[in-house]
Amino acid sequence: MTVGQERKLVTEIPGPRSVELMARVRRSVARGIGIALPVFVTEAGGGIVVDADGNQLIDLGSGIAVTNVGNAAPQVVSAVQEQVARFTHTCFMVTPYAGYLEVCEALNRITPGDHEKRSVLLNSGAEAVENAVKIARSHTRRNAVVVFDHGYHGRTNLTMAMTAKNAPYKDGFGPFAPEVYRVPTSYPYRDGLSGPEAAARAVASIEKYVGASNVACVVIEPIHGEGGFVVPAPGFLPAVAEWCRSAGVVFVADEIQTGFGRTGDLFACSHEGVVPDLITLAKGIAGGLPLAAVTGRAEIMDAPHVSGLGGTYGGNPVACAASLAAISMMEAEDLPARAREIGEIMLPALRDLAARHPIIGDVRGRGAMIAIELVTASGEPDPIATGEIARACHAEGMVVLTAGTYGNVLRFLPPLVMPPELLREALSLLAKVFDAR
Numbered sequence: 001m002t003v004g005q006e007r008k009l010v011t012e013i014p015g016p017r018s019v020e021l022m023a024r025v026r027r028s029v030a031r032g033i034g035i036a037l038p039v040f041v042t043e044a045g046g047g048i049v050v051d052a053d054g055n056q057l058i059d060l061g062s063g064i065a066v067t068n069v070g071n072a073a074p075q076v077v078s079a080v081q082e083q084v085a086r087f088t089h090t091c092f093m094v095t096p097y098a099g100y101l102e103v104c105e106a107l108n109r110i111t112p113g114d115h116e117k118r119s120v121l122l123n124s125g126a127e128a129v130e131n132a133v134k135i136a137r138s139h140t141r142r143n144a145v146v147v148f149d150h151g152y153h154g155r156t157n158l159t160m161a162m163t164a165k166n167a168p169y170k171d172g173f174g175p176f177a178p179e180v181y182r183v184p185t186s187y188p189y190r191d192g193l194s195g196p197e198a199a200a201r202a203v204a205s206i207e208k209y210v211g212a213s214n215v216a217c218v219v220i221e222p223i224h225g226e227g228g229f230v231v232p233a234p235g236f237l238p239a240v241a242e243w244c245r246s247a248g249v250v251f252v253a254d255e256i257q258t259g260f261g262r263t264g265d266l267f268a269c270s271h272e273g274v275v276p277d278l279i280t281l282a283k284g285i286a287g288g289l290p291l292a293a294v295t296g297r298a299e300i301m302d303a304p305h306v307s308g309l310g311g312t313y314g315g316n317p318v319a320c321a322a323s324l325a326a327i328s329m330m331e332a333e334d335l336p337a338r339a340r341e342i343g344e345i346m347l348p349a350l351r352d353l354a355a356r357h358p359i360i361g362d363v364r365g366r367g368a369m370i371a372i373e374l375v376t377a378s379g380e381p382d383p384i385a386t387g388e389i390a391r392a393c394h395a396e397g398m399v400v401l402t403a404g405t406y407g408n409v410l411r412f413l414p415p416l417v418m419p420p421e422l423l424r425e426a427l428s429l430l431a432k433v434f435d436a437r
């Protein structure tokens with residue numbers, strides 16, 4: 001790793017070079033692309049992002065849960081360099097190559113369940129979700145797709161329909177794909193229900209409003225990501241999965257954000273022993289290169305006819321090489337264990353902070369997927385304070401992200417290779433930001 005693992009501020013955030021580049025962005029990049037922290041990156045590695053002004057920021061975002069193995073991880077870099085010099089593309093559907101096959105074999109091996117599996121590779125998370133729906137519909141010959149409050153599944157037309165939150169994801173972009181039905185989730189901090197109670201409420205909604213025999217698939221994030229790192233109450237996911245089994249409904253776990261070690265297990269479903277029929281994967285799959293997948297039960301995955309699935313770039317050879325390197329790094333270095341250690345450092349520190357600052361209504365998460373929910377004195381969501389605190393963290397040299405249906409969640413997604421000293425420094429800077437309010 002060439003990037004020095006220390007925070008360093010040499011200008012204000014953003015510094016003059018970044019401000020200058022940002023002015024050009026406004027003239028050339030479509031306004032629809034929002035930017036959380038306008039510092040322009042020149043290098044990144046371990047737990048540090050370096051900007052154009054020479055500032056070194058502590059990375060608590062991992063490019064939205066992507067660089068789990070670290071940015072420009074040396075193993076990923078050399079695998080990519082080797083592959084990119086051999087060939088960059090043929091299209092697997094025209095003339096195949098072993099990298100695609102090996103990624104599918106690896107995913108079939110490491111995802112939950114020891115049944116026979118198949119995989120298909122794609123470019124983005126949204127595309128993986130769309131393909132999971134296609135596959136489930138093809139297998140069941142049913143149409144309806146059930147999703148949950150606070151769910152996020154992407155920005156394409158079908159996945160916008162599946163995503164719960166209107167602004168900014170959907171506003172003005174309709175009409176949306178039909179046959180998508182949203183039911184209540186489990187949100188222990190706000191609904192006070194046990195997992196089985198919340199599952200019974202969801203199942204009752206499905207049966208009343210959709211009808212079990214019309215449902216092709218239920219698609220759920222084991223922890224709602226963009227929706228605010230909402231961890232369901234224990235027993236919720238197993239009960240929903242069990243209902244799917246009994247109703248002949250395909251249970252799809254959208255592990256695009258929770259996957260690849262992020263939550264302290266390779267996949268978040270495994271914390272409660274849930275084995276999904278299909279699992280959608282992206283983000284952490286390839287150390288930062290664009291790749292996505294659907295992996296699942298062979299008899300379901302093989303339902304679509306030959307040539308019914310695919311795409312020009314899906315499973316690009318360079319992205320596959322990166323993925324194989326990232327997956328072997330996760331296994332060799334036991335990165336899920338590193339995620340658990342990150343959680344063990346963060347959760348107690350954040351709970352201490354919450355004890356001193358009543359604005360922190362809830363501290364939650366698993367492994368290296370941790371969040372705090374900010375509320376007013378009466379317990380209402382406080383998105384304004386959340387934005388202010390995020391900006392104050394940025395000014396201190398930390399990349400932090402917000403989330404949540406109400407925009408009142410500060411989320412932390414450090415790379416799993418984050419040095420513990422940097423993480424502790426980030427936590428004390430965060431305490432400083434709260435104490436200064």
Ligand SMILES: *Cc1c(COP(=O)(O)O)cnc(C)c1O
Binds near residue numbers: 126129282
């Ligand atoms: C990010 C995300 C997606 C969409 O992935 P893209 O690669 O941005 O299309 C889908 N589902 C979940 C849970 C996500 O976090």
